[in-house]
Amino acid sequence: MQFHLGFPVEPLENAIQYSDKLLLMGSCFAEEIGEKLQEHRFNTLINPHGILFNPLSITHALTTYLDGKVYTEKDLFLHNDIWHSWDHHSRFSDVSPEKALQQMNTAAATAANTLEQADWLILTFGSAHAHFLKENNRLVANNHKVPAANFYKRMLTPEEIITSLDNLMHRLFFRNRKVNILFTVSPVRYIRDGVVENNLSKAILLQCVHHLVNKFDRLFYFPAYELVIDDLRDYRFYKEDMVHPNEQAVNYVWDKVIQSCIHPGSQPLLHQIAELNRAAAHRPMNPESIQHQQFLKTYTDKVKKLMLDHPELQLADLLERLSSH
The missing domain is CATH 3.40.50 (Rossmann fold)
Known part of the structure; x- marks a missing residue:
């Protein structure tokens, strides 16, 4: 059964990109x-x-x-x-x-x-x-x-x-x-x-x-x-x-x-950043655990790589939030 009215949303002709x-x-x-x-x-x-x-x-x-x-x-x-x-x-x-x-x-x-x-x-x-x-x-x-x-x-x-x-x-x-x-x-x-x-x-x-x-x-x-x-x-x-x-x-x-x-070409980068935002917002039960330290290193490395690949993006605060955990 369908419980809500869905309808298609027309895509923009010139969709928004990260360069915009x-x-x-x-x-x-x-x-x-x-x-x-x-x-x-x-x-x-x-x-x-x-x-x-x-x-x-x-x-x-x-x-x-x-x-x-x-x-x-x-x-x-x-x-x-x-x-x-x-x-x-x-x-x-x-x-x-x-x-x-x-x-x-x-x-x-x-x-x-x-x-x-x-x-x-x-x-x-x-x-x-x-x-x-x-x-x-x-x-x-x-x-x-x-x-x-x-x-x-x-x-x-x-x-x-x-x-x-x-x-x-x-x-x-x-x-x-x-x-x-x-x-x-x-x-x-x-x-x-x-x-x-x-x-x-x-x-x-x-x-x-x-x-x-x-x-x-x-x-x-x-x-x-x-x-x-x-x-x-x-x-x-x-x-x-x-x-x-x-x-x-x-x-x-x-x-x-x-x-x-x-723009479809910008969506993979958007999802990458969304993943990093979730990681930075994560609050562990035990911040000192080996697992959490490895988690931080993994995502810190991902942010650093993204900063190299996309220097135009402002990502320094993400790096700082992960480093301060």
Whole structure:
């Protein structure tokens, strides 16, 4: 008997290779997959503005990289003795405005350089809901726990999302003629917006993404949303909040990423690195045993060989973790 709905995921035409540079932006699910890519030593930059949920905030952040924007103190505001930016996640906030700006501008400079050279830009949209300041209608990427009375929330229209992304695509393709763009829609369920409203929000995002994928070459869609919502389709694959996919679900989606998005020529190396990661995470019952010392030597030698064969990979931390056992 078949107990879940499986469906084929089309492989990417130009699949991701270890030689590629990747920039991931978007919701917390982008970070889940981005961390998997980093863990397997792909050249990956994740969320240089921090977690962003709606397409307009993501587009705005990318535009600041293309414009070479430098944030100054006039871009910050003070709330509860901490300096914040309406464009950034609170991970960039600080009690010192100088330190906050240093973090923002350092991340932006890295992002601008990466975007110019990226082979893949991976965008994960979380919600079509967006918040705006009542006083001036300014789009905000993060509320930073400012009282809700200062904002109004509305559903973005397909037209404004498509127009914003369309303008970005033309600018980006002029600056970076090799970049591919992979869209995903986050399977995280934003039920604080309401169940019906969340489904409408996801429908708008899907409509916009598929419109763009059908319009431009080098734009692709990976069905992370459908894999969790339609394939797994069970609350046992969610965390206790019943909103975020759990580790099993993330790993299931990651397996599909490997199968459909990673170039077949890069998969053997990926599996080698996965094996080394498991070895480095192993915790023995008796660290001093002869068997464990031989285990460490075997895997230390494997890491050293891989470092010789692939000097472009960052593997020093793996060697250090094995040496510190």
